[in-house]
Amino acid sequence: MTEQEKIDRIADVLDQDTGTLTADMPLETIGWDSMCMLSVIALAKTNGKTITGTQIRAFKTVGDVLQAAF
Amino acid sequence: MKIAYVLPRKILTNDELAHIYTDWTADKILAKTGIASRHIADDGETALDLAERAVKGLFDADGIAPNAIDFLMLCTQSAEYRLPSSVCLLQQRLGVPTNIGAVSFDHGCSGYIYGLSLAKGLIAGGMAKNILFVTAETYTKYIASEDKSTRTIFGDGAAATLINEEDAGRIGAFSFGTDGAGAEKLIVRDNKLFMDGPEIFNFTLDVVPKTMEDVLTKNGLTSDDIDLYVFHQANKFMLDTIRKVNGLPRDKFYVNLENTGNTVSSTIPIALKQLDEAGRLKAGMKVMLMGFGVGLSWGATVITL
Numbered sequence: 001m002t003e004q005e006k007i008d009r010i011a012d013v014l015d016q017d018t019g020t021l022t023a024d025m026p027l028e029t030i031g032w033d034s035m036c037m038l039s040v041i042a043l044a045k046t047n048g049k050t051i052t053g054t055q056i057r058a059f060k061t062v063g064d065v066l067q068a069a070f
Numbered sequence: 071m072k073i074a075y076v077l078p079r080k081i082l083t084n085d086e087l088a089h090i091y092t093d094w095t096a097d098k099i100l101a102k103t104g105i106a107s108r109h110i111a112d113d114g115e116t117a118l119d120l121a122e123r124a125v126k127g128l129f130d131a132d133g134i135a136p137n138a139i140d141f142l143m144l145c146t147q148s149a150e151y152r153l154p155s156s157v158c159l160l161q162q163r164l165g166v167p168t169n170i171g172a173v174s175f176d177h178g179c180s181g182y183i184y185g186l187s188l189a190k191g192l193i194a195g196g197m198a199k200n201i202l203f204v205t206a207e208t209y210t211k212y213i214a215s216e217d218k219s220t221r222t223i224f225g226d227g228a229a230a231t232l233i234n235e236e237d238a239g240r241i242g243a244f245s246f247g248t249d250g251a252g253a254e255k256l257i258v259r260d261n262k263l264f265m266d267g268p269e270i271f272n273f274t275l276d277v278v279p280k281t282m283e284d285v286l287t288k289n290g291l292t293s294d295d296i297d298l299y300v301f302h303q304a305n306k307f308m309l310d311t312i313r314k315v316n317g318l319p320r321d322k323f324y325v326n327l328e329n330t331g332n333t334v335s336s337t338i339p340i341a342l343k344q345l346d347e348a349g350r351l352k353a354g355m356k357v358m359l360m361g362f363g364v365g366l367s368w369g370a371t372v373i374t375l
Binding site (some may be wrong): 015031032033034035037038039041044046050051052053056057 | 076093094098102166218219255267269271272275307308314315359
């Protein structure tokens with residue numbers, strides 16, 4: 001999976017339009033909230049990864065999600 | 071098992087919540103949580119009041135006389151007083167005999183499973199024949215108005231289950247788990263509820279597959295033998311993820327909390343009653359029940375209908 005495909009997958013689980021996210025985009029600009037956190041944890045789980053509550057609350061950008069969830 | 075449940079009359083809808091939390095829409099709340107509305111106890115309405123109404127509903131619906139009850143159990147974390155135990159007050163309100171055993175215990179999301187295990191043990195030990203097991207919670211009284219992530223999820227409610235000797239024989243072996251190291255992940259301190267949603271989610275995703283495997287082994291079953299999975303109705307997103315991660319078929323995995331919300335220890339009996347009313351429960355079916363959450367505490371069993 002290419003980085004863009006991964007970002008598109010993140011966009012999908014965060015209910016964002018495909019192609020609208022970039023790695024350096026601050027999460028606060030895309031409505032990052034508790035529901036988004038659960039969506040990302042679920043995405044990571046399907047990829048065999050676990051993101052702790054402490055880790056996910058420290059995420060600042062889409063790139064942080066990208067690194068942890070895949 | 072005969073089951074009845076009640077919900078408070080007051081309803082909090084997603085439209086009302088979306089009006090308060092303007093960055094969320096009613097549709098978004100429904101899509102993520104699976105909840106359109108939840109029932110909220112009024113200021114003067116307590117878990118004990120709901121428990122009483124649930125039992126009286128059960129008595130009326132099934133023609134059960136109070137003096138048929140020979141043991142009373144109440145699972146609640148919304149006790150009327152620090153002391154005495156709420157179950158003693160419930161005995162008096164229900165008019166069930168005074169020469170019976172009565173016990174409260176304060177489990178949350180796993181409480182229904184633990185209650186079934188205690189009931190089975192009491193009956194197997196010859197200490198009771200007709201156990202009235204009540205679950206009742208008013209978590210919403212602990213939720214701060216600004217806490218949108220928990221306010222959208224939790225609702226209040228109570229359920230009453232009558233377990234007799236025949237029912238107890240249909241309750242299978244249990245799998246239990248406890249991890250107090252996770253106590254801080256869902257806690258009421260200074261009368262205010264705090265939930266670390268991501269950590270509770272991780273805990274659930276870790277513990278459910280192991281518990282499924284353990285309870286199947288203890289009952290000498292495989293997943294093919296299970297006709298229906300009725301798990302604690304925490305929220306739709308969590309349940310959907312559990313189902314996908316564990317490869318469970320959608321038609322065997324019950325999800326319905328649209329008009330109740332997460333009623334903690336009452337979600338499983340409410341689900342069983344809803345399934346019964348929908349005609350989805352058939353004699354001989356094997357149903358896996360599982361509860362998980364605050365404690366951290368979890369448990370599962372398989373019942374044969």
